[in-house]
Amino acid sequence: MLTTRPTSLCVGFFLLFLSLPLSTLSQPSMSSDSVYDSFLKCLSEKTKTPQSQIAKIVFSQANPSYTSVLRAYIRNARFNTSSTPKPTIIVTPLSESHVSAAVLCSKPLDFVFKIRSGGHDYDGLSYISDKPFFILDLSNLRDVSVDLADQTAWISAGATLGEVYYRIWEKSKTLGFPAGVCPTVGVGGHLSGALCVGFFLLFLSLPLSTLSQPSMSSDSVYDSFLKCLSEKTKTPQSQIAKIVFSQTNPSYTSVLRAYIRNARFNKSSTPKPTIIVTPLSYSHVSAAVLCSKPLDFVFKIRSGGHDYDGLSYISDKPFFILDLSNLRDVSVDLADQTAWISAGATLGEVYYRIWEKSKTLGFPAGVCPTVGVGGHLSGAGYGNMLRKFGLTADHFIDAKMVDVNGAVLDRKAMGEDLFWAISGGGGGSFGVVLGYKVKLVPVPATVTVFRVEQLMAAGAVDMVHKWQFVGPKTDKNLFMRMLIQPVTRNKVKTIRATVVALYLGKADDVVSLLAKELPELALKKENCTEMTWFQSALWWDNRVNATQTDPKVFLDRNLDSSSPGKRKSDYVATEIPRSGIVSLFNKMIELGKIGLVFNPYGGRMAEIAEDATPFPHRNMLFKIQYSVNWKESSPELEKGYLNQAKVLHSFMTGFVSKNPRGAYLNYRDVDIGVNDHGENSYKEGEVYGRMYFGKNFDRLVKIKTAVDPGNFFRNEQSIPTLPIAKRTGVTERGTAKRWSGAGGATIVASVLLHVF
Ligand code: FDA
Numbered sequence: 001m002l003t004t005r006p007t008s009l010c011v012g013f014f015l016l017f018l019s020l021p022l023s024t025l026s027q028p029s030m031s032s033d034s035v036y037d038s039f040l041k042c043l044s045e046k047t048k049t050p051q052s053q054i055a056k057i058v059f060s061q062a063n064p065s066y067t068s069v070l071r072a073y074i075r076n077a078r079f080n081t082s083s084t085p086k087p088t089i090i091v092t093p094l095s096e097s098h099v100s101a102a103v104l105c106s107k108p109l110d111f112v113f114k115i116r117s118g119g120h121d122y123d124g125l126s127y128i129s130d131k132p133f134f135i136l137d138l139s140n141l142r143d144v145s146v147d148l149a150d151q152t153a154w155i156s157a158g159a160t161l162g163e164v165y166y167r168i169w170e171k172s173k174t175l176g177f178p179a180g181v182c183p184t185v186g187v188g189g190h191l192s193g194a195l196c197v198g199f200f201l202l203f204l205s206l207p208l209s210t211l212s213q214p215s216m217s218s219d220s221v222y223d224s225f226l227k228c229l230s231e232k233t234k235t236p237q238s239q240i241a242k243i244v245f246s247q248t249n250p251s252y253t254s255v256l257r258a259y260i261r262n263a264r265f266n267k268s269s270t271p272k273p274t275i276i277v278t279p280l281s282y283s284h285v286s287a288a289v290l291c292s293k294p295l296d297f298v299f300k301i302r303s304g305g306h307d308y309d310g311l312s313y314i315s316d317k318p319f320f321i322l323d324l325s326n327l328r329d330v331s332v333d334l335a336d337q338t339a340w341i342s343a344g345a346t347l348g349e350v351y352y353r354i355w356e357k358s359k360t361l362g363f364p365a366g367v368c369p370t371v372g373v374g375g376h377l378s379g380a381g382y383g384n385m386l387r388k389f390g391l392t393a394d395h396f397i398d399a400k401m402v403d404v405n406g407a408v409l410d411r412k413a414m415g416e417d418l419f420w421a422i423s424g425g426g427g428g429s430f431g432v433v434l435g436y437k438v439k440l441v442p443v444p445a446t447v448t449v450f451r452v453e454q455l456m457a458a459g460a461v462d463m464v465h466k467w468q469f470v471g472p473k474t475d476k477n478l479f480m481r482m483l484i485q486p487v488t489r490n491k492v493k494t495i496r497a498t499v500v501a502l503y504l505g506k507a508d509d510v511v512s513l514l515a516k517e518l519p520e521l522a523l524k525k526e527n528c529t530e531m532t533w534f535q536s537a538l539w540w541d542n543r544v545n546a547t548q549t550d551p552k553v554f555l556d557r558n559l560d561s562s563s564p565g566k567r568k569s570d571y572v573a574t575e576i577p578r579s580g581i582v583s584l585f586n587k588m589i590e591l592g593k594i595g596l597v598f599n600p601y602g603g604r605m606a607e608i609a610e611d612a613t614p615f616p617h618r619n620m621l622f623k624i625q626y627s628v629n630w631k632e633s634s635p636e637l638e639k640g641y642l643n644q645a646k647v648l649h650s651f652m653t654g655f656v657s658k659n660p661r662g663a664y665l666n667y668r669d670v671d672i673g674v675n676d677h678g679e680n681s682y683k684e685g686e687v688y689g690r691m692y693f694g695k696n697f698d699r700l701v702k703i704k705t706a707v708d709p710g711n712f713f714r715n716e717q718s719i720p721t722l723p724i725a726k727r728t729g730v731t732e733r734g735t736a737k738r739w740s741g742a743g744g745a746t747i748v749a750s751v752l753l754h755v756f
Helices: 007-018 032-047 051-057 066-072 096-106 161-171 187-192 218-233 237-243 252-258 282-292 347-357 373-378 411-421 460-470 507-517 533-540 551-555 578-591 635-655 681-693 696-707
Strands: 058-060 089-091 112-116 133-137 144-147 152-155 244-246 275-277 298-302 319-323 330-333 338-342 396-402 408-410 432-439 447-455 478-489 492-503 528-531 565-572 595-600 622-629 731-739 746-754
Touching: 032 051, 032 058, 032 089, 032 096, 051 058, 051 237, 058 066, 066 089, 066 252, 096 133, 112 187, 144 161, 152 161, 161 187, 218 237, 218 244, 218 275, 218 282, 237 244, 244 252, 252 275, 282 319, 282 396, 282 408, 282 432, 298 373, 330 347, 338 347, 338 373, 347 373, 347 533, 347 551, 373 432, 396 411, 408 411, 411 696, 447 460, 447 507, 447 533, 460 478, 460 492, 460 578, 460 595, 478 578, 492 507, 492 533, 492 578, 507 528, 528 533, 533 551, 565 635, 578 595, 578 635, 622 635, 681 696
Parallel strands: 089 133, 112 133, 275 319, 298 319
Antiparallel strands: 058 089, 144 152, 244 275, 330 338, 338 432, 396 408, 396 432, 447 492, 447 528, 478 492, 478 595, 565 622, 595 622, 731 746
């Protein structure tokens, strides 16, 4: 049987902790800045390390990584709200001496000293306090070493139980360790059961990358990138180092994970970036583009990290991440009913800022408040006002982006073609979107929401069949989403169909409308709740008491809190016959887990031309989202769920759009094709490109070829450039370098600036 070190070893540290002022403190008299300065100075002296080095493990509230470091190990979302008390300083030691110094340097300061390992304290005691406090976060001290000879293991406080079990499993299939069942629980709190966590300390965490690296070492890539950024932004390297994270940076993992919104890609085996850059200004973004170009790395751009297949933060080639989450300004102009919304803002922040200023203006975008502006808006975006107001992209007035030359362009400077391309053609192909100026829309003082469920035995087949004739054609103030899910009732598998709706008007009106148009739903007044538009956004986010919920919850980013999942999409142009609905339900019962979401179109959507934006599916009846999420982390189960999505997609072939079969870019699905950006790039791009963009694909390719002929901005499903042989008959205005995907060769190619 494996054992831990004897607990008597803990005594020394425990005494130190006891001597800290943990309970009865008044607000310290020093300012946060001087607390930080004096703490840093003390740590630097005690550890004999330059302050510039030690600054990498000490986070004041002004540090751009503060929020991600704090939230990375908040494991109870109850304490992950904007009103949760926040620490004045977080220290993330890399060594035992850092811990000792942190203890000694904290003692003279008048702060509660909280110690966190995995952050699973049910009441958040390791990271909240109602008195001013510091957090000593041990998550970087995570070494686990198993000694087979004496059947023991040394397990560090910052390791998780999952890491412990894994390290044992690596070495032995007949040894185990009797600890908790949740793999993310931290060793420190779990094994000590109290404060005594310093005793499992050992070595530094290991670099995480599983990638083969380009010829330069990670260190020299980091050094040369930092130097370049510092020169281009005219900022000292010590300052710029705060926004550039190499794999050895103690905050690397928390910064990376903060915006991984699909836990399928939050594993130790998931490829990791060599560098993450988190710009604080447009000039940082420009410099990041220019300084990345000569290096041979794929350049991924991430805003909210909600890409369903993780394309903003993974790659099978060595890569950087440009993470825009710090560029999150949203400013609402009531006079002209517009808003400027930055790429790194979330939709929840956008809705909140509008609500702060007006109760009669809204914005037609997605229903999930943590979705990022950068990906959502550049990929078209839609929400529950789509039938009344069309897509999110239909409301753009202006935009700003950084192009491949590092220039910051607004609509005038980029021209109408590029502006059109980033109004639904997807981010990541044309440049780095910094934000959009959008037109807000009027919303009534009272709106109505309802949710009505029906099982098969109660008539769900007829209701779903009829819904197809009503949902896309009814009053454009009504958006009725249909959720179809296999469920078990009285030990019998069946299908549950749920209509979730927003009506931009009063309850009485929608009840009488549907009594006529969709009596199969049997909607009653008591199913409906009247509220404001902003409250309806909370309700759609599954806030049970939406009318009582604090609007500030939309400022919460709920970082690092997703489950694994998979999405796919389809479009339906002609109603599915009743027999088709029956066979679909039976197939879903057979598969067992995967669900479908039908989103009705019609209304304003059908009034807008198919080429007004890159999004071509304007005349469809409805869109289907295939949706499966799971909790278990078994590779076998994951394979099974992914397969269910494929099987159901294939089953639907006869019922959905054809030639090409449509798909929605923002429901990213790499199953429909990926691009290796080699010789066949155009052909590969055409496969998924036509599904996402139909005929608009051709215009997108021309624009791409003109603005980024070297294909610097690329991902697995980006818009390809035209093959060189097809770039004829166009005005050539200059040259640019081409950065190849794998080999790092640079080729000089023509830049086509006038292709239309
Ligand atoms: P992320 O940062 O992952 O980026 C997505 C893509 O855009 C990547 O290719 C990335 O490189 C690129 N990109 C991001 N920022 C960029 C920038 N600044 N410049 C250039 N390229 C950039 N959709 C919808 O239309 N309606 C809805 O209601 C919902 N609801 C929803 C709920 C949940 C829980 C999820 C996970 C997703 C959705 N979506 C959605 C889909 C969502 O719109 C889509 O995933 C967006 O691309 C997410 O944008 P993020 O910035 O969060 O993602």
